[in-house]
Amino acid sequence: MAENRRMSTPPSEPSLDAFEERLRRLPLRERKKLRTRRAIQDHALRLFAEQGYDATTVEQISAAAEISPSTFFRYFPTKEDVVIEDEYDPVLAEVFRAQPPELSPIEALRATLRDVFPIVYERESAALFARTRMMVEVPALRARMFDSMRTGTLTVINGFVAERSGRDPADPEVQAFSWAVLGVLQAAMYSWLDSGGELDLPGLVDRNLAFLAAGLPL
Amino acid sequence: MAENRRMSTPPSEPSLDAFEERLRRLPLRERKKLRTRRAIQDHALRLFAEQGYDATTVEQISAAAEISPSTFFRYFPTKEDVVIEDEYDPVLAEVFRAQPPELSPIEALRATLRDVFPIVYERESAALFARTRMMVEVPALRARMFDSMRTGTLTVINGFVAERSGRDPADPEVQAFSWAVLGVLQAAMYSWLDSGGELDLPGLVDRNLAFLAAGLPL
DNA sequence: CATCTTTTGAGAGTTACTCTCATTTCATAG
DNA sequence: CTATGAAATGAGAGTAACTCTCAAAAGATG
Numbered sequence: 001m002a003e004n005r006r007m008s009t010p011p012s013e014p015s016l017d018a019f020e021e022r023l024r025r026l027p028l029r030e031r032k033k034l035r036t037r038r039a040i041q042d043h044a045l046r047l048f049a050e051q052g053y054d055a056t057t058v059e060q061i062s063a064a065a066e067i068s069p070s071t072f073f074r075y076f077p078t079k080e081d082v083v084i085e086d087e088y089d090p091v092l093a094e095v096f097r098a099q100p101p102e103l104s105p106i107e108a109l110r111a112t113l114r115d116v117f118p119i120v121y122e123r124e125s126a127a128l129f130a131r132t133r134m135m136v137e138v139p140a141l142r143a144r145m146f147d148s149m150r151t152g153t154l155t156v157i158n159g160f161v162a163e164r165s166g167r168d169p170a171d172p173e174v175q176a177f178s179w180a181v182l183g184v185l186q187a188a189m190y191s192w193l194d195s196g197g198e199l200d201l202p203g204l205v206d207r208n209l210a211f212l213a214a215g216l217p218l
Numbered sequence: 219m220a221e222n223r224r225m226s227t228p229p230s231e232p233s234l235d236a237f238e239e240r241l242r243r244l245p246l247r248e249r250k251k252l253r254t255r256r257a258i259q260d261h262a263l264r265l266f267a268e269q270g271y272d273a274t275t276v277e278q279i280s281a282a283a284e285i286s287p288s289t290f291f292r293y294f295p296t297k298e299d300v301v302i303e304d305e306y307d308p309v310l311a312e313v314f315r316a317q318p319p320e321l322s323p324i325e326a327l328r329a330t331l332r333d334v335f336p337i338v339y340e341r342e343s344a345a346l347f348a349r350t351r352m353m354v355e356v357p358a359l360r361a362r363m364f365d366s367m368r369t370g371t372l373t374v375i376n377g378f379v380a381e382r383s384g385r386d387p388a389d390p391e392v393q394a395f396s397w398a399v400l401g402v403l404q405a406a407m408y409s410w411l412d413s414g415g416e417l418d419l420p421g422l423v424d425r426n427l428a429f430l431a432a433g434l435p436l
Numbered sequence: 437c438a439t440c441t442t443t444t445g446a447g448a449g450t451t452a453c454t455c456t457c458a459t460t461t462c463a464t465a466g
Numbered sequence: 467c468t469a470t471g472a473a474a475t476g477a478g479a480g481t482a483a484c485t486c487t488c489a490a491a492a493g494a495t496g
Binding site: 165 | 322324357360361362364365368382383385390392393395396397399402404406408409412422426429430431432433436
């Protein structure tokens with residue numbers, strides 16, 4: 001996908017294409033590993049969409065990706081991880097750090113998400129929706145997703161906020177802040193899903209953050 | 219619930235003892251079921267504490283509780299549920315509804331938690347801490363706990379807020395509100411755990427809610 | 437080409453969970 | 467107290483996710 005988009009990429013855009021570029025220059029072994037990894041993920045998601053998550057066995061996925069079940073578990077610790085794992089958090093961190101220093105933590109967060117979200121969203125809105133819906137509908141995935149948000153996104157946000165506010169990441173207020181933000185992000189995600197993907201996710205996120213900053217007036 | 223609360227129970231205290239009372243009056247079959255259920259849970263938690271969660275098999279639990287593994291799964295759909303399930307949410311709902319109508323949603327929430335939390339906390343602080351720590355340390359339990367908070371506590375809060383604010387429970391702002399509250403509750407829980415149980419959980423919760431209502435000033 | 441390292445596959449084993457069916461245990465009417 | 471119906475239990479077989487071990491294959495390096 002989107003492999004040879006060469007020139008004319010505005011430098012402001014987070015490096016998702018440079019990503020593809022870099023792959024091409026890796027030692028054979030690494031390249032093969034990445035190819036295998038992607039093959040597993042692609043076939044798995046396809047099979048999940050066709051037959052449902054529970055009805056698809058690791059054996060089937062392995063057969064489709066032409067590897068052994070042993071190998072499957074070398075790439076993904078659990079069947080759930082094939083769906084859960086993504087690489088958004090590092091991008092988020094990068095963009096956040098580039099925000100003008102005069103912004104308050106929450107303003108910087110809003111700006112960051114306004115910068116990043118629409119790009120990801122435009123690019124793969126449909127796939128994102130399908131994947132997210134599956135995560136929410138399959139209990140095992142849903143549970144794992146929450147946990148992955150806690151270890152991933154929450155930690156990233158927490159790092160941000162501690163940095164901008166000059167406080168300790170373990171400070172109870174910094175923690176409360178981060179959890180609240182993660183909360184409204186999840187709320188936005190659910191509203192989006194409830195609308196069948198009709199509502200604009202980036203817009204929902206931005207509005208929720210504004211609402212949060214205003215002290216949730218109800 | 220709360221069917222035959224006859225005399226002399228101070229109406230302000232949520233009915234956790236009346237609970238025990240009621241059991242005594244049930245048909246034999248029901249009583250036995252509840253006894254079995256409790257036996258399973260008690261032996262399970264003991265074994266988990268002794269040997270660790272993963273190292274304890276359902277077979278061991280069943281043997282200790284003197285039932286068959288089949289029966290175990292009739293009482294608890296998964297091994298995880300033995301740890302996760304609790305009965306706090308209905309109590310919460312009851313107390314919330316009894317709050318003076320002039321309070322705003324967030325004030326009513328704070329008041330509710332100030333009423334309920336200290337009681338539970340005092341009563342079983344140590345057990346609560348052990349159980350909570352295990353839930354956070356064992357990945358499978360952690361994931362499940364988040365999900366159970368979403369289907370349980372979040373829904374209860376959401377009901378509250380919709381009621382008090384006269385809005386639809388599906389309203390994006392109501393949802394954002396509830397998720398943010400759930401977020402800071404989790405933050406409090408983690409701060410508490412980080413302190414090794416030294417910090418006062420009810421106090422943390424109350425402070426986090428106040429901080430949230432103030433728009434998370436950082 | 438030869439050697440060293442990493443990746444892979446095959447296979448056996450564990451355990452959570454499901455399903456089915458026969459047996460036991462409680463509830464109730466006569 | 468007994469007969470009948472209903473609910474709870476146990477036994478056992480089956481599935482699938484995951485773990486571990488070891489030998490074979492493939493890529494890296496001199």
